[in-house]
Amino acid sequence: MGRYLLRRLLQLVPVFIGTTFLIYWLVWSVPGDPFAGKCGDRGCPENFRAVMTAKYHLDDSIWLQYASYMKNLFQGDFGITFGGREISDIILTSYPNTLKLAVVALAIEAAIGLGAGVLTGLRRNGFLDNLVLVSTLFLIALPVFVIGFVLQWLLGVNWHIVHPTVSSEMRITELLLPGFVLGSASTAYVARVARTSIAENRRADYVRTAIAKGLPMRRVVGVHLLRNSLIPVVTLLGTDLGALMGGAIITEGIFGINGIGRQVLRAIVTKESATVVGIVVVLVVVYLVMNLLVDLLYAALDPRIRYE
Amino acid sequence: MRVSKRASGALAVGAAFALVASGCSSGNDNGGDASASKDGAIVIDGTQPENPLVPANTTETGGGKIIDWMWTGLVEYPNNGGAPQNALAESIETSDSKVFKIKIKQNTKFHDGTTVKAESFVKAWNWAAYAPNGAQNASFFADIQGFSDLNPEDPDGDGPKKAPTPTVQEMSGLKVVDDWNFEVTLSAPTAVFPTKLGYSAFMPLPDAFFNMKPEEFGKKPIGNGPVKLVSWQDDVEIKLTRFDDYSLRDKMKIKDVTVKIYQDDTAAYADLVSGNLDFQQQVPVSSLAGDKWKTDLGDRAIASTTPSTGIIAFPIYDTRFQNPKLRKAISLSINRQEITDKIFFGNRKPADSWANPLTPGAEPGNCTACKFDATQAKQLLTEAGGFTGQLKMYYNADASHKEWMEAVAQQVKTNLGIDAVAVGVPTFAVFRANINAHKMDGAYRAGWQQDYPDVENWINPLYVKGGSSNDGLYSNDQVNALAKEASAAPSLEESHKKFADAVKLIDQDVPSMPIYFGGQQSGHSEKIKKMELTNVGELDITSVEL
Numbered sequence: 001m002g003r004y005l006l007r008r009l010l011q012l013v014p015v016f017i018g019t020t021f022l023i024y025w026l027v028w029s030v031p032g033d034p035f036a037g038k039c040g041d042r043g044c045p046e047n048f049r050a051v052m053t054a055k056y057h058l059d060d061s062i063w064l065q066y067a068s069y070m071k072n073l074f075q076g077d078f079g080i081t082f083g084g085r086e087i088s089d090i091i092l093t094s095y096p097n098t099l100k101l102a103v104v105a106l107a108i109e110a111a112i113g114l115g116a117g118v119l120t121g122l123r124r125n126g127f128l129d130n131l132v133l134v135s136t137l138f139l140i141a142l143p144v145f146v147i148g149f150v151l152q153w154l155l156g157v158n159w160h161i162v163h164p165t166v167s168s169e170m171r172i173t174e175l176l177l178p179g180f181v182l183g184s185a186s187t188a189y190v191a192r193v194a195r196t197s198i199a200e201n202r203r204a205d206y207v208r209t210a211i212a213k214g215l216p217m218r219r220v221v222g223v224h225l226l227r228n229s230l231i232p233v234v235t236l237l238g239t240d241l242g243a244l245m246g247g248a249i250i251t252e253g254i255f256g257i258n259g260i261g262r263q264v265l266r267a268i269v270t271k272e273s274a275t276v277v278g279i280v281v282v283l284v285v286v287y288l289v290m291n292l293l294v295d296l297l298y299a300a301l302d303p304r305i306r307y308e
Numbered sequence: 309m310r311v312s313k314r315a316s317g318a319l320a321v322g323a324a325f326a327l328v329a330s331g332c333s334s335g336n337d338n339g340g341d342a343s344a345s346k347d348g349a350i351v352i353d354g355t356q357p358e359n360p361l362v363p364a365n366t367t368e369t370g371g372g373k374i375i376d377w378m379w380t381g382l383v384e385y386p387n388n389g390g391a392p393q394n395a396l397a398e399s400i401e402t403s404d405s406k407v408f409k410i411k412i413k414q415n416t417k418f419h420d421g422t423t424v425k426a427e428s429f430v431k432a433w434n435w436a437a438y439a440p441n442g443a444q445n446a447s448f449f450a451d452i453q454g455f456s457d458l459n460p461e462d463p464d465g466d467g468p469k470k471a472p473t474p475t476v477q478e479m480s481g482l483k484v485v486d487d488w489n490f491e492v493t494l495s496a497p498t499a500v501f502p503t504k505l506g507y508s509a510f511m512p513l514p515d516a517f518f519n520m521k522p523e524e525f526g527k528k529p530i531g532n533g534p535v536k537l538v539s540w541q542d543d544v545e546i547k548l549t550r551f552d553d554y555s556l557r558d559k560m561k562i563k564d565v566t567v568k569i570y571q572d573d574t575a576a577y578a579d580l581v582s583g584n585l586d587f588q589q590q591v592p593v594s595s596l597a598g599d600k601w602k603t604d605l606g607d608r609a610i611a612s613t614t615p616s617t618g619i620i621a622f623p624i625y626d627t628r629f630q631n632p633k634l635r636k637a638i639s640l641s642i643n644r645q646e647i648t649d650k651i652f653f654g655n656r657k658p659a660d661s662w663a664n665p666l667t668p669g670a671e672p673g674n675c676t677a678c679k680f681d682a683t684q685a686k687q688l689l690t691e692a693g694g695f696t697g698q699l700k701m702y703y704n705a706d707a708s709h710k711e712w713m714e715a716v717a718q719q720v721k722t723n724l725g726i727d728a729v730a731v732g733v734p735t736f737a738v739f740r741a742n743i744n745a746h747k748m749d750g751a752y753r754a755g756w757q758q759d760y761p762d763v764e765n766w767i768n769p770l771y772v773k774g775g776s777s778n779d780g781l782y783s784n785d786q787v788n789a790l791a792k793e794a795s796a797a798p799s800l801e802e803s804h805k806k807f808a809d810a811v812k813l814i815d816q817d818v819p820s821m822p823i824y825f826g827g828q829q830s831g832h833s834e835k836i837k838k839m840e841l842t843n844v845g846e847l848d849i850t851s852v853e854l
Contacts, residue, residue: 032738038358039367039444043744043777047459050471051442083359084523085542093542149574157582164578165570168544253572256579258543262571269706269735 001299004307008292012285019284020073020277024066027273034058034082034271052082069274073281079274081267087278090263095282097170098259101251102244104172104179105186110237113187117194117233118226124199132195136188148181148254165256182251186240193236197229204228230301238294242287341837341854342561348854349564350586350836352847353576356543356569360526363511364436364443372508373846374546374567378419378531379511380556382410382429383502385761385843387851389615389666391800392503392761395556396424396512396532398488400505405497405798411489417553418514419536426490428512430482434458435518436509439474445509447776448759453481453495497796499803500764507760534560534850543569548849558850565849577831581605586833587847593708596653596829605831614845615666616757616826617659620701620716622819623748624780633692635818638699638751639677640685641723642716648824651712655829659822662766662811664756666825669763669804674811677818682723695726700750704739705732709753716823743779754779754820761843762800763807767791771814782819786810 035049053059057068072079078087116136120129139147155177156164166174180187201207202225210220249261260279267275299305357371363379366372384395394400398411416424435441437449439459449455458479462471481493494501504510512532517525529537534554538547546567550560568585570576573592579585581604595601602609622629629635644658660678663670689695701717703709713730720728731750733739742748756777758765769775772791773783787810794806828845840851 030735031741032735033741033744034737036741036744037735037737037739043740043779044367044444045442045446046462047439047446047471048442048444050462051440083357084526089542152578157578160582163584164582165575165584168541254575256568256570256572256575258569258571262543269737271737 001307005292005296008295012288015288016281016284020070020281021066023277023280024069024273025062027268027271027276028062028065030268030271032271037270038082056082065273069277073278078278081272081275082270087275090275091260091278091282094258094260094263094279097257098245098248098252098261100170100172101175101178101182101248101257101259102241104175105183105244106237106241108176108179109183109187109190109240113190114194114233116191118198118221120191121195121198121202121229122221124195129195132191136191139184139188142184144181144184145250145254147184148178148251151177151181152254168258170257178251178255178257181254182244182248186236186244190233190236194229194233197232198225201225201229227301231298234297234301235294238290238297239287241290242283245286246283345561345852345854346563348562349566350562350833350852350854351566351568351584352587352849353573353580353585353589354546354567354569355571357546359444360523361529362443362517362522362526363508363513364432364445364448365522365526366508367444374537374548375508375511375529375531376842376846377533377535377548377565377849378529378537379508379533380531380558381508381511382412382505384558385506387840387842387848389668389761389843391668392506395506397505400502402502405499405501405796406494408492408494408501409489410492413556414488416532416555418512418516418532419530419551420514420516421553422514422516423487424512424514424532425487426484427487428514429510430484430490431518432511432513433482434478435513437479438477439471441522443509448504448507448509449479451494451496451498451501451504452479453493454479455481455495497798499795499797499800500760500762503762503764503800504760534558535565538564543571545569558848560850561853562849577601580831580833583833583835586836587830587839588832589828589830589845589847591829591831596655599653601829601831608832608834610830610832610841611655612828612830612841612845613657613666614757614826614828615664615761615843616755617664617822618656618712618824618826619659619754619756620713620751620821620823621754621780622751622782622821623746624782624819625746626749628695628697629751631692632817633688634695635821636677637685637688637692637724638720639818639821640679640681640688641720642821642823643680643719643723644678644823645680646719647712647715651715652824652827656824656827659825662771662814662822663763664758664766664825667758667763667766668761669800669807670766671808671811674808674815675822676815678822685724689724689726695724697727698750699726699728701728701730702733702739702742702748702750702752703730704734704736704753706735712823713753746779746781751821757826757844763804764795767807767810767814768795771810771819780819782817784813784817787813787817 035044035052038044057065080086116132120132123129152164155161162177163174166178207220207225210224248259249265252259252261264276264279299307354373355370357374358368359365359371361371361375363375366375380395382397383392385392396412396416398413401409412426418424433449436443437446437455437458457476458474460472460474483491485491514530516530534551535548536551538549540546548565550563574594576585576588577592577595580588591601622635624630648656648658661670661672661674665672701713703713710732717728717730743752768791769777771782771787773788790806790810794803794810797803797806832839835854836852838853840848842848
């Protein structure tokens, strides 16, 4: 187990270097002069461009730029944006917001998705089963921005149940609606995967044995059935955190949340490699760690799985 | 020219003439309640300023608004669009439009308590003009004698050699006489110079600015206007409060203003409609269809016109576009009324003059090439010998230009029978880079919003040889000569007359095609009882009463 963990952690290093370079190179290859569009239709004065280009070493080759970026990164310096802001400051203020939103979404996803999946998996073809099937189909079919705008308009503007946008304090209660919107599609998938998995295992021998030896139904479902059916669901949920964080840009926009989405978008459009890489690097780490956690959870859920 | 950086806002940068008392309703005379106003606070929408807030280095609306509120210049532009009036200036005197004696009002204060003196202006202007500082607005100082000494030519243009560092740091045309008087000498007579002085590039800076890095100053800017900065939380909000030592005309009637930073204008709109936001300068495009915003907001909806024009320009350096008859044929084949009605739902107006008619000195209806006349267009095209190949019309696809550019291309195609297509360039940065490098092989979208209210701002930068935005390299010797005479005229009236003559020639040459005049659709909350928009459509925060 220890060796497995170490090996997995060591694997992070080449992945980390590879992704950072790839992203740096991709942003660098975006055509256009970052300072050409900065002053509107008038265009920027030559001196402004010259000063900025020199300040950010944009005349250097991609290798030199990347090397000096990595050197600074390992000294804890994420660099500054073209507007003069510390990128570490952007990361520190926007990441917690996105993480909070993604965690709320994940919690909603797990609670609703798993609950609906278990209920429908046990009683297939009933009214509830059909209701869940139809409503999940609905959630999967509707794009996030439609669900977001409709719910914001109905609950926030028309009925005044919630505040239409999230305040800067980012209270959990305010995040319930955006969290649901962000996790809506995944909730539907979790429900469906859980349903199938439960329904399949419901017919398994060990469940029949458990029932036959007279265990109460609560224990049969809660311990035997659920635990064995969780592996695909955990995989889905675990990898989803990264996807939710990276994909939150639309939800963040609709509900006015100051998250990483807008920062990445702004940085890509303005060719600010350092910002894009800085933010994505953290996202990459989140993905890698979550993947590792999921793999470790497998062993906890199913004793047959062992890591050497 | 300030540019809006909101993804969907695009050219919807603002401006307005309408004096607005409680929306559009005129009968509402129960103005503001002075006692409620006195300590009142409002929340309005904004975008994250791109750069630290230094007046000479801000060219976008997000930061520009804050600077306009935090600073008061020598002159101010009345909200109704009329001629500029002295603000901080006691008097601006000249006999030849070349040497200006400027006297400022005594003992006005910066927000840090220091006094605004003549040298606060002179030092700020020298800083902005000095090439190594790389200020975005540096070109505004090009009129002043000695500007070229601070901006030596790059010996090989865009080549590898760097421009030499200037040997002097001060423009010879600026002289401080005493604490309250200074003298400006221009390199050539310029009648419009005093008008320019209200633009944010010309704001004074306190001594504190010169003792720290501009970036540091710009995070906690110190101005001399009716409000001062309380705090700026990046991407979240900027808090402003009344500056109690402010002694000029436009004092605040309320106390606190919070600028909430939105990334998405629909989020701001949801807050506005549900009463959580007090003012939105431009409601989102999605609320314009079917006049939804008017139903949502009722008499709190404010429609106004802005001194900005949507233009399609020709690359005159491309040989295919060098025949004026061809350019006029294309312009005449565009039905501008149909575009503004169908694409903009009547919220923008068809352009019929070269300078926006809201600008002092501009004449409405002087663009004969802006009419829709398919027959004459066809005839001119035949006379010009037709057009071979594809007529590309470029626009930047990262803002909402696709619909109207495609409609224009379709009209040209239908009415002239040439193969016109609208081509989207992914980002504004790429689009601008190609335009700057004179590499366009087709017509392209441009936009212009006046920096200061005078017709000069619509001619010199756009249609005169060497103009800062004459990207198509249009040049007509007669126009150049007339514009030079107009700029050097001893009075604004004579200057305007000469510019009118130059416009007549431009109208024959059709170097570009004005398509629509800008409009702005704003909204405010029930809390605001009285407010006005400035000449460029920003909220005049000093007019707000609750």
